[in-house]
Amino acid sequence: MQIIRALDELQTVLSLGHYATDTLALVPTMGALHDGHLALVAEGKRVADRVAATIFVNPTQFNDPKDLERYPRTEEADLEKLEAAGCDLVWLPTPDQLYPAGFATSISVKGVSERWEGEHRPGHFDGVATVVAKLLLAVRPGVAIFGEKDWQQLAVIRRMATDLGLGIGILGYPTVREADGLAMSSRNALLSAAERAQAVAIPRVLADVSREILTGEAIAAALARGKARLLDAGFSEVDYLALVDERSLEPLESSGEHMRLLVAAKLGAVRLIDNYSVTSEQQVSW
Numbered sequence: 001m002q003i004i005r006a007l008d009e010l011q012t013v014l015s016l017g018h019y020a021t022d023t024l025a026l027v028p029t030m031g032a033l034h035d036g037h038l039a040l041v042a043e044g045k046r047v048a049d050r051v052a053a054t055i056f057v058n059p060t061q062f063n064d065p066k067d068l069e070r071y072p073r074t075e076e077a078d079l080e081k082l083e084a085a086g087c088d089l090v091w092l093p094t095p096d097q098l099y100p101a102g103f104a105t106s107i108s109v110k111g112v113s114e115r116w117e118g119e120h121r122p123g124h125f126d127g128v129a130t131v132v133a134k135l136l137l138a139v140r141p142g143v144a145i146f147g148e149k150d151w152q153q154l155a156v157i158r159r160m161a162t163d164l165g166l167g168i169g170i171l172g173y174p175t176v177r178e179a180d181g182l183a184m185s186s187r188n189a190l191l192s193a194a195e196r197a198q199a200v201a202i203p204r205v206l207a208d209v210s211r212e213i214l215t216g217e218a219i220a221a222a223l224a225r226g227k228a229r230l231l232d233a234g235f236s237e238v239d240y241l242a243l244v245d246e247r248s249l250e251p252l253e254s255s256g257e258h259m260r261l262l263v264a265a266k267l268g269a270v271r272l273i274d275n276y277s278v279t280s281e282q283q284v285s286w
C-alpha cells in the first residue's frame, strides 16, 4: 500500500503505472477506522481495479471545537487496517495542503443540507461538501464510496457531485452494525462502558418506531414515544428523531414510499447519529 502525504507526490503516483489506466474507487474517511470503513474499502475492491482511501480530520466541518479536539486519532492502526483490507493507496493530507493561505471558497448545497444535521451543526455540510469536492478533484477516481450511516451527508455529496458535474460516481454502502445493532462509528470509541450499553437504545427505538409506523400507528405519537424512550435510556438530549422522505430529507406527516427515520442524540459528551429505512423488507437481527 502506498502511503502518501504530499499533494505533488499524489499527483505523480496517480499519473503512473496502474493508476493511469485502472479504474479507481476512493473511500474518504476521517480515520479511527472500524469495520464499517473497511466494508467501504471491500466494496471499492469489488467495483474497481484499485482502491484509494483518504484520512483527514477536516477542521472546517466541526462546528464544535471540543468535538474536533476529542475526535479519535489512531493513524498507525488505521494504516495497518487499510493495508490488511487490500487498500492500494492512502493519502493523508494536511490542513495547509487542502486550505493554503488565502483559501476562500466554500461549497454550499441548498435543500437537502438544510434540516437535521444542517440545523444542529451550522456550517457542517459546507465543510463536508467543500472538502469532499477537493478530495475528489485531487484524486479524480471513477467512483467514491460513502456510508449510509451518514444518510444526509450522502444526499448532500450526491447533490454536490451532480450539480458541479464532477463526472465521478457517488456510491452509498449500507450501515455496518455491531451485533447488538449499534451503528459502527468512530465516536463509539469515546463512550464509557455504561454509555455503550445505553447506546443500544438507538437501533432498538429505530426498529420499533419503524414497525409502529408500518402497522399504521400515528406517526407523531410513535416519534414522541421513541424520543421518550431514548431519554429514559440515559440520553441527555435528542436533537431529532424524525420520519423523512429519504430523497428530499423533508419531514413526512403521513406514510408513503421512501420513508426513513433519522436520529441524533447525545450520551454524555458524545453525539451519535443513525438512520433506518422504514420498509417491510427491513430485516432486524437485534
Ligand SMILES: Nc1ncnc2c1ncn2[C@@H]1O[C@H](COP(=O)(O)OP(=O)(O)OP(=O)(O)O)[C@@H](O)[C@H]1O
Residues within 6 Å of the ligand: 028, 029, 030, 031, 036, 037, 039, 040, 145, 146, 147, 148, 149, 150, 173, 174, 175, 176, 177, 183, 184, 185, 186, 187, 188
Ligand atoms: N457503520 C458504518 N457503516 C458504513 N459506513 C460507515 C459506517 N460508519 C462510517 N461510515 C462511513 O465511513 C466514511 C467515513 O466516515 P467517518 O470517518 O466520519 O467515520 P464515522 O464512523 O462516521 O465517524 P463519526 O460518525 O464518529 O464521525 C463515511 O462515508 C461514513 O458514512
Ligand SMILES: CC(C)(CO)[C@@H](O)C(=O)[O-]
Residues within 6 Å of the ligand: 028, 029, 030, 056, 058, 061, 128, 131, 132, 150, 153
Ligand atoms: C466524508 C468525510 C470524509 C468528509 O470529511 C467525512 O464527513 C466522513 O468521514 O464522513
Ligand code: BAL
Residues within 6 Å of the ligand: 061, 062, 150, 153
Ligand atoms: N461521519 C460524519 C462526519 C462528522 O461527524 O463530522
